[in-house]
Amino acid sequence: MTATPVALDAVPGLRWSPRGYAALSGPLYELAGSLQARFDELAATWAAAPMAFPPFLAVTELQRIDYFGSFPHLASFAVHLDGDEDEMARFAAAPLAADGSAALTSLAPAHEVLTPAACYHLYVHFQGSALAEARYLTTTATCYRREAYYRPLERQWAFTMREVVAMGTGEEVRLFLARAREEVDGLAAAAGLPVRWVRATDPFFRPSTNPQYLMQRIDPTKHELAYGDGLAIGSINLHHDHFGRAFSIEREGIPATTGCVAFGVERWLAAIVREHGPEAENWPDLNGGTDG
Amino acid sequence: MTATPVALDAVPGLRWSPRGYAALSGPLYELAGSLQARFDELAATWAAAPMAFPPFLAVTELQRIDYFGSFPHLASFAVHLDGDEDEMARFAAAPLAADGSAALTSLAPAHEVLTPAACYHLYVHFQGSALAEARYLTTTATCYRREAYYRPLERQWAFTMREVVAMGTGEEVRLFLARAREEVDGLAAAAGLPVRWVRATDPFFRPSTNPQYLMQRIDPTKHELAYGDGLAIGSINLHHDHFGRAFSIEREGIPATTGCVAFGVERWLAAIVREHGPEAENWPDLNGGTDG
Numbered sequence: 001m002t003a004t005p006v007a008l009d010a011v012p013g014l015r016w017s018p019r020g021y022a023a024l025s026g027p028l029y030e031l032a033g034s035l036q037a038r039f040d041e042l043a044a045t046w047a048a049a050p051m052a053f054p055p056f057l058a059v060t061e062l063q064r065i066d067y068f069g070s071f072p073h074l075a076s077f078a079v080h081l082d083g084d085e086d087e088m089a090r091f092a093a094a095p096l097a098a099d100g101s102a103a104l105t106s107l108a109p110a111h112e113v114l115t116p117a118a119c120y121h122l123y124v125h126f127q128g129s130a131l132a133e134a135r136y137l138t139t140t141a142t143c144y145r146r147e148a149y150y151r152p153l154e155r156q157w158a159f160t161m162r163e164v165v166a167m168g169t170g171e172e173v174r175l176f177l178a179r180a181r182e183e184v185d186g187l188a189a190a191a192g193l194p195v196r197w198v199r200a201t202d203p204f205f206r207p208s209t210n211p212q213y214l215m216q217r218i219d220p221t222k223h224e225l226a227y228g229d230g231l232a233i234g235s236i237n238l239h240h241d242h243f244g245r246a247f248s249i250e251r252e253g254i255p256a257t258t259g260c261v262a263f264g265v266e267r268w269l270a271a272i273v274r275e276h277g278p279e280a281e282n283w284p285d286l287n288g289g290t291d292g
Numbered sequence: 293m294t295a296t297p298v299a300l301d302a303v304p305g306l307r308w309s310p311r312g313y314a315a316l317s318g319p320l321y322e323l324a325g326s327l328q329a330r331f332d333e334l335a336a337t338w339a340a341a342p343m344a345f346p347p348f349l350a351v352t353e354l355q356r357i358d359y360f361g362s363f364p365h366l367a368s369f370a371v372h373l374d375g376d377e378d379e380m381a382r383f384a385a386a387p388l389a390a391d392g393s394a395a396l397t398s399l400a401p402a403h404e405v406l407t408p409a410a411c412y413h414l415y416v417h418f419q420g421s422a423l424a425e426a427r428y429l430t431t432t433a434t435c436y437r438r439e440a441y442y443r444p445l446e447r448q449w450a451f452t453m454r455e456v457v458a459m460g461t462g463e464e465v466r467l468f469l470a471r472a473r474e475e476v477d478g479l480a481a482a483a484g485l486p487v488r489w490v491r492a493t494d495p496f497f498r499p500s501t502n503p504q505y506l507m508q509r510i511d512p513t514k515h516e517l518a519y520g521d522g523l524a525i526g527s528i529n530l531h532h533d534h535f536g537r538a539f540s541i542e543r544e545g546i547p548a549t550t551g552c553v554a555f556g557v558e559r560w561l562a563a564i565v566r567e568h569g570p571e572a573e574n575w576p577d578l579n580g581g582t583d584g
Contacts, residue, residue, distance in 0.1 A: 015417065017346070017350070019350075019403060019404070021346035021347070021348065022346060023343060023344065023345045023346060023413065023417060024343065024344045025341065025342070025343040025344075026341075029342055029343060029344055032344065049317065049318075050317070050321055051315060051316065051317040051321060052315065052316045052317075052321055052324065053315045054309070054313035054314060054315060054450050055313070055347065055406075055434050055450050056313065056450070058309070058311075059387070059388060059392070059393065059394045060388070060392045063387060063388055068383065068384055068387030068388075068394075069384045069385070069387070070384075072373060072380045072381075072383045072384040072387065073373070073375075073380050075372060075373070076370050076371065076372045077370070077371050077372065077394055077396060078368050078369070078370060078406060078436070079368065079369050079371050079396075079402075080367060080368045080369065080438045081364060081365070081367070083365075088364045088365050088497060089364075089497075089498070091360065091364045092360055092361045092362075092364040092497055093361070095351070095355060095360030095361070095364065096351060096352070096355055096360075097401065099401055100351070100352050100403065101351065101401030101402050101403045102351045102360075102369055102401075102402040102403070102405070104369060104371075104399075104402050107396075109389065109391055109393030109394075110371075110393050110394040110396050111311060111392065111393045111394070112311070113394070114347075114370060121315065125307065125315060142347050142434070144370070146372045158346050158347050158348070205380060205381075205384055206381070
């Protein structure tokens, strides 16, 4: 890390809203593109098929994995006024409340959650399938997590998550995750980032009462790639048959095992800026090369 | 158009939710990428600087252009539960209402609108600037518009909008729009799409009472690129000093003129599939070539 801490909200090309979101331009925008190209290379290790998903998931789908029981505090929803024209006219005449928020007095029922994690889309997509072979997939999503506080690039309400996901037998997924870990190590080295792998748990609501949290403590299935004082810039996750069972995805006659490698794109930007400074000329060249 | 209408929800690689959103994979995903590469080429005509924006705009920013007065029926908002832990626990225990929607009884104030049009971000970004020269910018955004009905790729709640925007003097923007129109004609020809330009108006709420709508009727500032029976796959828009004035962007000492060329990416997919059929082998090759 550079000797003097970098004020991330003063990095050229970053415009930060304290409510938890950022705009990127210039070298920072280009760096995000170069990182995505490296993640593309990593995904090509398994010829992972790219997919583009909508920005939401149906609440009924997330209910299958008790998402709202485990993470109600993180969830964001997409809503709109109900269809009544008089209500529209009333809102049009006085759209803002005294605190500058939208005066949403009459909402249509909320059926959609703003994506909390990119890979959820894939389990929904493949629900009800019997997989004749292991499937490798990749997707990028804007993800949403409400937090107690925000920091530019490091902890945002809305951020960019890139994932590569495997669905298969337990052995297929374990091989995928082992190889992914090696590839991620190479990528961190190419970015000049000193990192370490640490056991981690997901940020459950009231964790001590949640069996899923207790299971993660007993059987560590999440490992985070930590930079500096512990900024998790990526993770490797073994879900066992949690999603295979919830979404009836089968492999060899039993619920499929799934696993994923996930990258927080803005956090990679933060780590590179913290490590190499705010000037783009000092950043590692991530274009074109291949790494271990 | 093909003699037999194509059922868009049966196109390989499209998964459609009747609530207005789609997932893309396979050839359709690749085609969206090829189109974006062509839009990149078009943006390069003016060396337009790319930017990536957050998924929302502050309601206070959109209020400056009376967005909610003009389009309350289209707006979507990002919301979350309020921070009270008891409320979280209550929601966690019973997250769904009887109709399968989320039981959002206690929401934090909604300060963010899900992006209604990609270019709005740019006027917010440049607010308060005096431009020493014309600025050309480009961005892609997932945009949200509530509609009375939806159709796969053609009319979605959430869709992908690519824009190239100019800010400058009236003359600079008029030259930009004239050149953009030629370039778009070339792009439509490269995609093998028979199109025509038609005068259009924005879909105002209660249009006959809205001075902005009446002004668009008197002084047509929006022209849509129409395919087939009238599917607007792009548009060219002259905003005069509407945004320059609202966001205090100046050029040569007076409010800047702005203009944009916008593409609905999913609608281009729809037009190509309707024109050339659902099989990717019959689609035009959009990679690598240059066009008029």
